[in-house]
Amino acid sequence: MNQLHEPTIIVWSQEMVRHTLPKRKQESHKGSFGTALLLAGGPVMPGAALLAGLAALRSGVGKLEIGTSRETIRSIAHRTAEATYIPDALQNIANGSMPFSHYRAIACGPGTLPDAVTEAAVDTLLTAETPLLLDAGALSKRRYPERTAPLILTPHTGEFERISGFTQEEILQFPASCAHSFALEHHAAVVLKGPSTIIALPDGRVFQNSTGNSALAKGGTGDTLTGMILGMLTCHVRYEHAILNAVFLHGACADEFIKTRSAHTMLAHEISELLPFVWKSYE
Amino acid sequence: MNQLHEPTIIVWSQEMVRHTLPKRKQESHKGSFGTALLLAGGPVMPGAALLAGLAALRSGVGKLEIGTSRETIRSIAHRTAEATYIPDALQNIANGSMPFSHYRAIACGPGTLPDAVTEAAVDTLLTAETPLLLDAGALSKRRYPERTAPLILTPHTGEFERISGFTQEEILQFPASCAHSFALEHHAAVVLKGPSTIIALPDGRVFQNSTGNSALAKGGTGDTLTGMILGMLTCHVRYEHAILNAVFLHGACADEFIKTRSAHTMLAHEISELLPFVWKSYE
Amino acid sequence: MNQLHEPTIIVWSQEMVRHTLPKRKQESHKGSFGTALLLAGGPVMPGAALLAGLAALRSGVGKLEIGTSRETIRSIAHRTAEATYIPDALQNIANGSMPFSHYRAIACGPGTLPDAVTEAAVDTLLTAETPLLLDAGALSKRRYPERTAPLILTPHTGEFERISGFTQEEILQFPASCAHSFALEHHAAVVLKGPSTIIALPDGRVFQNSTGNSALAKGGTGDTLTGMILGMLTCHVRYEHAILNAVFLHGACADEFIKTRSAHTMLAHEISELLPFVWKSYE
Amino acid sequence: MNQLHEPTIIVWSQEMVRHTLPKRKQESHKGSFGTALLLAGGPVMPGAALLAGLAALRSGVGKLEIGTSRETIRSIAHRTAEATYIPDALQNIANGSMPFSHYRAIACGPGTLPDAVTEAAVDTLLTAETPLLLDAGALSKRRYPERTAPLILTPHTGEFERISGFTQEEILQFPASCAHSFALEHHAAVVLKGPSTIIALPDGRVFQNSTGNSALAKGGTGDTLTGMILGMLTCHVRYEHAILNAVFLHGACADEFIKTRSAHTMLAHEISELLPFVWKSYE
Numbered sequence A, B, C, D: 001m002n003q004l005h006e007p008t009i010i011v012w013s014q015e016m017v018r019h020t021l022p023k024r025k026q027e028s029h030k031g032s033f034g035t036a037l038l039l040a041g042g043p044v045m046p047g048a049a050l051l052a053g054l055a056a057l058r059s060g061v062g063k064l065e066i067g068t069s070r071e072t073i074r075s076i077a078h079r080t081a082e083a084t085y086i087p088d089a090l091q092n093i094a095n096g097s098m099p100f101s102h103y104r105a106i107a108c109g110p111g112t113l114p115d116a117v118t119e120a121a122v123d124t125l126l127t128a129e130t131p132l133l134l135d136a137g138a139l140s141k142r143r144y145p146e147r148t149a150p151l152i153l154t155p156h157t158g159e160f161e162r163i164s165g166f167t168q169e170e171i172l173q174f175p176a177s178c179a180h181s182f183a184l185e186h187h188a189a190v191v192l193k194g195p196s197t198i199i200a201l202p203d204g205r206v207f208q209n210s211t212g213n214s215a216l217a218k219g220g221t222g223d224t225l226t227g228m229i230l231g232m233l234t235c236h237v238r239y240e241h242a243i244l245n246a247v248f249l250h251g252a253c254a255d256e257f258i259k260t261r262s263a264h265t266m267l268a269h270e271i272s273e274l275l276p277f278v279w280k281s282y283e
């Protein structure tokens, strides 16, 4: 690790959140925020599509389209009634039959299998100049093509080990340096998730989140974060603010939860239920 | 646009709402309000049927029947348990095998595809003397037959452009004039939706709504409005009051939402959840 | 109507409710309240099974089994997770292959079609000495066999016309007399539903309900009442108290609703949501 | 019963709960709590999987996998969106094709049929050194192999009669002695459920629960308890504390419920909804 540069770490503060959260303009209509595409869910993980979908809908999106299996649509559509659906979108993107360059932002991965279809879909998605977030099943060890639109990767420690080649020990001891180095090399924003999440940008800046608690240490909270970043991308002008504010508010909702409830008991979808109130408190 | 008459615009006020909201008579039973028919939803937009259905059930309906695909029934029936269902109603209306003149009011369009089946169904629906609301997938450029029962069209700007022949610029600059002219020509009530919704009646009167905010700039809010108008048609004596009060309360619910929550975070079904309290405040 | 005896009408009062509501004994277990069977729902009315099921579960039941179509089970099981299911129960009762004499109480009808299967099932159900409630699709013009267990019929005016031979005018003008006469003749408890529901017992007593309002004038509220009576039958010692208290609390929940919300907006399942608090207020 | 030793009974007190509830460490991640496996549900009892799943998710689990039928997954996945699913897990464990020794804890039985598949699956599960809870359909009369990992059985009186050979009279008159003797003989922790639940440990200690009321006397509350114990096993260091605290909090939630609501009206899933607040009050 001696070749790793020790980056300056900026703590993303309440003040910064207050200054960078967007105003929802009175004259806007749903088209003003564009359409976000969420590629998520699958036969054994339908819930991931639901959690990420709910979070995106709560995070400023204009319109949300969820590309998932028919089975998952059946399971979740009544809980994300405000979204519309694209059956088998991952397959159709993989085989080139589905256009996607018109989306304002795309997120792929929660609840999808890390298989050949997902790989091929990600290859295709990377060709478009659309802000793209890859998480969970869409995270693999690869090289990324040059693109001008933001690329955002949201691995937790284990996933970062898998995609970066760093050892778990290196990541745990030097999270900021590892994320920083990876972000620079791959021209990607890295959200290295953990008790204090690190956000490393491709321009070299490194941020640390200051919210969140162990109520988040439960399956599904990462899916919620992916949805929140996706939604925030559609209503923020600068993508880095979208990431930083999503990570901040995600943790702030968990902090709100444990004021009155045990940290052992939170469910990931409750982050999205608290978000309307918590977001308001920073406006 | 020089041929367009500049109409007088009446702002539909809180006072007017208070004076025109119906009393639900103590001696009434569900039959007193008749049965409303909602034709909505489909494979990729099941949520639209749910949103419109929930809104109709909350808006004074006696009985609600939802005509939609079997798949959509499966998806939503437990969220609109108070409704009953007609599988494949659109097809059956289109092919003339389903009677519908006994309904108190009919709404068609949220989440339906603008295809030949929908077109044929609308053609058939227009033959009956039943108040008829057309939205979304049921809005197309057409001529309407003469009828005595109210015809209500609820386009947003883009849809109005499609059905009216006016350019987007004309509509954005002279919304009231465009809606007015269209309403007169087609003997239809036009609800031209946007940040300040215009309601133009076939008798020449033009109203402007005074409620609502950018929390409504998100997919699904139009479906909720359609359901609200449908429900209100069954409990108001005059159809124009049904429209005006539905549009007003729809916006007022969103205004209530943002008192405590961020405008970025509202989901369309929450309008229906707030409606019981907001409606009460005007009684 | 001159042959009709004008019965004395007892208004079922708050005091009577307070004195007859059962105590749930500390030493009880679910078996103490037995198992109730609800036969309800079907392809186009799945919601009726949900509404009646929720209401039964909230009304003191020990265990609830819902006999309905497989499709309906799929639709509703997650909303009535505390119940278990019997697919195709109506058919199996009709063809004699399903035993049912072990149930504490049975209700049949909400959302079922008034067809030959239902008729045959009702014929079979009437042979057992189990408290039996017939509603909606299970109400038809018939003669009832002699039995010692309570038989309860819950028609609204239209249904009572159909099963009794009285004209609508007679029923509306002399509801208590009509119900009284029918109850005596058929040895059945008649719950003649309307703005002031009449409860006529086979022993000649006639009661009138004093709660409820026009928020109940909407599809589904009758299904909720059926479930409430079914549940109350399992926890009350005397079946007539079960009926009277169910009708009273059903109306009282609606009265609670409109304290803060418009009567136009209530959904039938909300009666069941208010019941825990309203019931408590009479204990 | 004269051969039965009268054991000393320790009442598990509020103080003991306060001292033994785990802290959720700030530095934890979902992996810190491991993955729990819930084998539950089936065609006629899908709700049991939902109730136990919700309860486990609320009880400190890191990740939850629910092994159930495909039909049940379809029914419940949107209510337990934070879990992932294993279709046909019971069959696959029974036929040896599914590994399970990596789970932190396993619970089997709510809503499963007491058939040959379940029996074979339980036989297989007993071979692994993983904390194992057997309930409902997984409880049968059998001998248990020697194992070092905890074995937990959660019968109610009727189920205990079936698996123990004690008569119902013996169990009702000497519950602690019966549970104690069974626990010693079978090296299992016995949770003998009833109005005052007895917890007998294989080391001879016997505890009595001091919370709970007749609101729990309704179908589904046992499924919720199973899920709570499963979840608590993953976040407690000592398995006996997991059991004792789960039983205590389960009853305490019911006690909280009846402060404002009638005991007749509680639904089992509401225990899980109250748990976050009730748990907090003991932290």
Ligand SMILES: Nc1ncnc2c1ncn2[C@@H]1O[C@H](COP(=O)(O)O)[C@@H](O)[C@H]1O
Binding pocket: A156, A193, A194, A195, A196, A197, A211, A212, A213, A214, A215, A216, A217, A218, A219, A220, A221, A222, A223, A225, A250, D025, D026, D027, D028, D029, D030
């Ligand atoms: N102990 C913790 N404190 C704060 N945040 C956490 C903790 N554990 C997990 N998280 C957050 O929860 C989410 C888990 O994502 P994932 O691992 O993908 O499910 C990430 O946003 C983490 O930063």
Ligand SMILES: Nc1ncnc2c1ncn2[C@@H]1O[C@H](COP(=O)(O)O)[C@@H](O)[C@H]1O
Binding pocket: A025, A026, A027, A028, A029, A030, B156, B193, B194, B195, B196, B197, B211, B212, B213, B214, B215, B216, B217, B218, B219, B220, B221, B222, B223, B225, B250
């Ligand atoms: N910025 C806004 N302010 C007020 N109302 C809005 C705004 N944006 C959308 N709406 C309303 O939201 C609904 C959107 O309908 P639709 O475009 O069909 O989904 C209409 O009732 C619009 O009037």
Ligand SMILES: Nc1ncnc2c1ncn2[C@@H]1O[C@H](COP(=O)(O)O)[C@@H](O)[C@H]1O
Binding pocket: B025, B026, B027, B028, B029, B030, C156, C193, C194, C195, C196, C197, C211, C212, C213, C214, C215, C216, C217, C218, C219, C220, C221, C222, C223, C225, C250
């Ligand atoms: N205007 C009203 N006032 C009081 N109760 C009503 C009113 N309308 C309907 N109900 C009750 O609502 C239920 C309707 O049942 P059903 O007609 O079977 O859906 C019955 O319990 C009626 O007594």
Ligand SMILES: Nc1ncnc2c1ncn2[C@@H]1O[C@H](COP(=O)(O)O)[C@@H](O)[C@H]1O
Binding pocket: C025, C026, C027, C028, C029, C030, D156, D193, D194, D195, D196, D197, D211, D212, D213, D214, D215, D216, D217, D218, D219, D220, D221, D222, D223, D225, D250
């Ligand atoms: N009357 C009661 N008082 C306290 N707890 C009860 C009572 N009845 C049932 N329970 C609890 O509710 C659960 C019922 O489990 P089961 O019989 O498997 O559904 C057990 O945890 C019992 O201890």
Ligand SMILES: [Mg+2]
Binding pocket: A136, A156, A222, A223
């Ligand atoms: Mg993740």
Ligand SMILES: [Mg+2]
Binding pocket: B136, B156, B222, B223
């Ligand atoms: Mg629309």
Ligand SMILES: [Mg+2]
Binding pocket: C136, C156, C222, C223
């Ligand atoms: Mg009825």
Ligand SMILES: [Mg+2]
Binding pocket: D136, D156, D222, D223
């Ligand atoms: Mg049990």
